[in-house]
Amino acid sequence: MDERIHEHARILSDWSADIGSGDNVVMSVEDGAHELAVAVAEQVGKRNANLLTTYASGEIDRAYLRAHSEEFDADPAHAKSLYENADVVLALNAGHNANTLTDVPHDTKQAYDTATQDVREARLDTDWVKTIHPTRALAQQAGMAYETYQDFVYDAIIRDWERLAAEMDRLKRRLDAGSELSIRTAAGTDVTMSIEDRLAVNSAASVRYDSHNLPSGEVFTAPTDTDGTVVFDLPLTYYGERLERVTLTFEDGRVVDYAGDNEDVLEEILTTDDGAKRLGELGIGMNRGIDRFTNNILFDEKMGDTVHMALGRAYDACLPDGRSGNQSAVHVDMIADMSTDATIEIDGEVIQRNGTFQWEDGFET
Template sequence: MDPRIREHAETIVEHSVSLQAGDNVVIQLPPEAEDLAVALYEQCGDIGANPIWIANSGRADRGYLRSSEEFETPAHQLSFYEDADAFIIARGGSNVTESSDVPPETNAAYRRAMKPVQKERLSKRWCLTQYPTSGHAQLAGMSTEGYENFVWDAVSLDWDTQREFQANMVEVLDPADEVRITAGEETDLTMSVAGNSTLNDYGEKNLPGGEVFTAPVKESVSGSVYFDLPLYRYGREIEGVRLTFEDGQVVSHSAERNEALLTGILETDDGARYLGELGIGMNRAIDQFTYNMLFDEKMGDTVHMAVGAAYPETVSEENELNESAEHVDMIVDMSEDSTIEVDGEVVQRNGTFVFEDEF
């Protein structure tokens, strides 16, 4: 076994989810990640935690979705999740486009049925990470070995140092009232974040980490945004997304590729047309776009926004929590002709922050 896999497992267990003796931990990994499952089981054994590995299969999921006409919330899975203390989930798999022929309306219906299960999982300690496979390497345009090195380097940062760097932006954004984002000729978006909390992601719920994020006040988002970096969702690439907001809601949208899939996402439920997250990428160790949002949204010189569910811990009691079965991140490149303004003051210009020497 590659020793970096055991190092990864140790980081997950000790840093990301802080497993304790007696914890019931659900490990959801694809079959290709069996080495990581072994390493995690070893860690659980050393600590005295109780692991169970659920093997995720893209082929099986596709078969189920294409064969089903309607969906109900699986009560047995919900009760299983209720008994868990922590979740460890890794992406991977041999074919990243396995679900590309599942209709958008089927995905939306399934997400709605699974919303209570998702909500239960998010209420526990959890970590989403990546296991490097040839399928993801191919998507990233990298050799298998090159992609392995990319992943292991990204998850093995000095997270204390990264946390301290990102804390500078938390200090700027957390007490703020209004944020304005401009980029190029097509992005000029304002939103209120008044009262909401800004969180510092340094490799806990996401590994790798590397962002600070908050939630907009639900009905405050106004203006237009062009997401110039593509995303993969349900096995298909969505490219060139344009959204226009009024009173917080998406009132018009388009995409240069797979617009029907974007429409299906926005029509999942009422909350899917509102922003649930504003995130600012700050991990400059991730310097290559890989079509994997777990990494891409953390890149320095980027901003991402998610339509759909807000994380409850970012929303204050006096503000409305946006709820949805979806949470879809999309990215704006902020490296050129761009600014982030907080309460009228420019705090980032062309990717450089006000607290950096180069500003």
Template sequence: MQDPRIDQLARQLIRYSTSVQKGDRVLLDIYDAPNTITLALIRQVVAAKAIPVVKLHDTVVTRELMKHADPEGYEMLCKNNLDLMKEIDAYIAVRGSHNITEMSDVPADKMKLVMEKMRPVINERVNNTRWCVLRWPTSAMAQQAGMSTEAFEDFFFKVCLLDYKSLMPAMTALKKLMDKTNKVHIKGPGTDLRFSLKGLKAIACGGTHNIPDGEVFTAPVKDSVEGVLSYNAPTVYQGIAFDNVKLEFSQGKIVKATANNTKAINKILDSDEGARYIGEFAIGFNREIREPMRDILFDEKIAGSFHFTPGQAYEGVADNGNRSQVHWDLVCIQRPDYGGGEIWFDDKCIRKNGKFLPRELQKLN
């Protein structure tokens, strides 16, 4: 008997997250996830009188292709993917992971090639489809989270099926506040960071693009970032695990980067010119997500957190003009159990130790 929460989640993804309409062409991009969620999504697409298109992926196979990537082959592959994406109205990716470090031994030059070739496909999906991306719970993810498989599945469905719509008034209030903010000052252990948001618009994310969700994001003025930022959430990027990441900024650029693997982090940040500039600033507040688990779709929504992202900005959405093959969401948690911290907008403290202070934002606490 199928877990009824799978059907509930599929219904939410089709009816709420991507608002599938009659006649829509819906791409279901499935990575290492069971047939149960794929079948449930197909049935919901058909029930909406729309057209399902399914692509199935295996990460082990993908790794092998990436290890032997050549420009001609990936040019053809990515052109094919781009042509398909241009025909799509709605896009849902379900991403399982049996091993989060599966890509760790893909040569750096091959990784760079693949990411460069795939960027137009990602831009087309982000800018011209109604899209939503989510993880799928596996034993490997449960292990990352330090939980039993059953407990993690319960946690997964709890955070994914959160009543996001009820949070939208407070999220909209935070968006409006960020829209009119010029100066931002973030303080905390090992952190004293200043930048401007002037002229950049914020986006409220309430279950329509990522599941789980719960953030409002924008981007800093590209050359305005000054100071130092110490991240306290562990992370994985390009299959490599990083801890204790610390970045120093001058005129918007990362001029010094250290971590448990300083050589590897600087190699990533040297991928291209834009990788040393910030493409996103976001405040996270999913009340059900409390601890990091090296999975960014969860970690960037942690209650009392923010993320400050080296690399590509969201083109045409919250766009400061930064372009890069890199988009690396790095997270800092400011609750008291993680050392606390403050976020100031135009010389007014709007969040202290992970709690919003303005009355109109307190429903996000």
């Protein structure tokens, strides 16, 4: 077995999920993640935890959901009790075909999700971590050869997370202390937003940081009162539709103008509800192992030298106790390149120029 698979399993079990002796672990193995599952099982054994393995397959979900003809039972007791009695859930994503569920009616998926909400919440109440095992289908989706894609994935995952967490903490403290944040790029972005009374989240790929994705590597907050224009250089896929060259113009926190390649889809997003016209998130990508766009949001939004902003719902973790953030049924992340001719300022002070932070070597004052 590729030694990197073992290293991935060690990082997942130790840094990310913090598995201890006696923990009840559910390992969810997606079709295609078998090798990683074997390596993770070894780590779970080494930690003397208790392993139960589930199987996640889009093809099984598709066959089941399409055949079911009545109302779904609410929160079946076998699934609910499994997660209620679990301490850790490890989701090993992989997949052989990203389009497997495209011919399941949207209403069916939604009805199933609604009926099984308590099962999902029981799962999210554990120390859960989602990670990814490189498959040929994911390489194809990323537009890369399989071996190159494996290198890419392991560069993103096998990092010195403790060091990155410390660096991200530095940025978090700057954001927490700041009031106004501005971004300018040569591509045409010139935007200012308030970050006052907001808490930034250090998403360091560990349950100890309340961060549940491996890889991770971003610091994000929930801005308000956005004004100006943002040009998103990088494409995104929204329900199978590709959006490119999106430009949004904000006044008093709301989108007042927009343009892009697939404008009707953009309009659909913006008119979902009132909150869909406001930003719910500003994230700053800090994982320099992720050095290119691969059409997979788990990686794209953590890319070094990028920022992303999401239209729609804000995360509660960014809000002081008792305050509520932007509400919406959508949360659509869009990414802008910050590697050249670009700055991030907090209260008038440049904290990142051309992707390099103020405290890093090579920062041009």
